[in-house]
Amino acid sequence: MGSSKRPRLEAVPAPHRHRVAVLALDGALPFELGIPHRIFGRPVGPDGQPLYDVRTCSIRPPGPVQTDADFAIHVEHGPELLATADTVVVPASYELGPVYEEGRLTPELAAALAHIRPGTRLVAICTGGYVLAAAGYLDGRPATTHWWHSEHFQELFPEVAVDADVLFVDDGDVLTSAGVAAGIDLCLHIVRRDHGTAVANEIARRTVVPPHRDGGQAQFIQRPVPEPERATTSAARAWALARLHEPIQLRDMAAQQAMSVRTFTRRFRDEVGVSPGQWLTRQRIERACHLLESSALSVDQVARDAGFGTAQSLRQHLMGALGVTPTAYRRTFRADNPRPRLAG
Template structure:
């Protein structure tokens, strides 16, 4: 494979987690063509965590890169003209330009996002919209793909975006392999959970996202392969193949994960009995719910509720929000709520 040069541009005030995401995903591997270089205006870069980083590359490496990625940084800091000019030049030359989280502020300041759709961290999205009226802000997505310009929402959405880029470049198999290595979902539907009560399609995403969203609204109903394939208008065989390519898992395993995610949310946010939780999430009986909790999470529903909720904070709900953990890998121990902590 021909080498694909990736420049990760660390700006002063860079967020270490945002920086770690692309440097991990685009590091050199035998099965990928990426050659990643950490770049900065100056060799030493201050981070929001109080320590400094040493960058091996400068703006010259950014100018020669095929893909330029700007991780999140403190958006109140002003950016040097040299940085803004370099980002604008990359866009003008047709290079792929990407931002993670508040890195969108740098792309917008350079004019890269003018006339395009973009997103950023939910905390800063109002400020972003006020500051850059030439940009159409999408609040309800994990990331936006505008071809050669891509932006992600807060923090962990950078994983979604970078895996999406790998999937675009190299196909689902390589992307899924990298996602599994990160113990991350190969693909997630949905938006920034702080604002959106139900999943919406990600810009440019695959055609079966509509069926997955439809299924998430009906977890308490029978969701067989036949039912899902019929909704998608495909044969069962074609549906199975395409679904697995897009999500990295089978339809029925995906449904089970979604139901467990919903059960976890109901246990955290309501006082519903375990029997009622089992019925509402589509697992039928308390015994079946306990079986899957023990297999997947190595705990019981009651113990899970004690661990991840406070009795004074729960109240019955008639229509709970769709869970944000439907795509978590089996066995992931973390709780799905609060969504801000889980998904950035």
């Protein structure tokens, strides 16, 4: 007679979720402090489980952290949380003290950052980049910050290659953004990099922001208001988007606005922040990515429909922009692969 004992079932370990630790510093801006939770806190995988585990910590033991508003927030985790993070996000703060004035960390902040493990992805929103720079994480790297602070940032940290025009800089394991809303652009970019365009676009829709903003900070720097009768380049952009699969010459775009090529190019850069050629290439890359994800078209067909002409040209542009080949991109983000989704 067989044994009546039931076989013991081994516990199945829970899959690892990417831990995002958000560092709340005194003087934190509540809006920017909430961006990582808003963007990383929504997507879930095919099993319904969140793709990210987002938690907030302080450089001190759990307790209140004063914001730049008329209220404090209670933070439940101390700096030890940083040792468990796969990604650390440092939002902006208006009370950086010696970091902002002298480019050096306070002993308390240095001790907190020492918990971060080698290889952890580091993200700074706006003036949070001062913290990463003071800690040496940006030495010899490209980075950005709010255009208002860019000259001061460069003077304080001459070893950093500051780009004051872009909305964000992705340097692999260290990423920095310009001010405030550019933190949303950067976090959406990270989700796009981690889980594909469809997931990032859906988060953008839920957040009621564009999935990708063209141009850089140049479009937000205060300039004299143009005369009301000045034409814009929006009609030319709409015309080009409707025929990305066709050869498009600069003179053709300028003709849509009845401008000379020289005037159109200057006006386009003023309004969009990049040259017409750079903008057109970006739109074609976006179109190619969409087709690679959502269609069964061959790479040659995708190249033609996106306006690159040949598969080789598409490959060169995709490698330059994303660091992957069309085949690798499709294999990772093809629509018929199991895709992450968003919680209700």
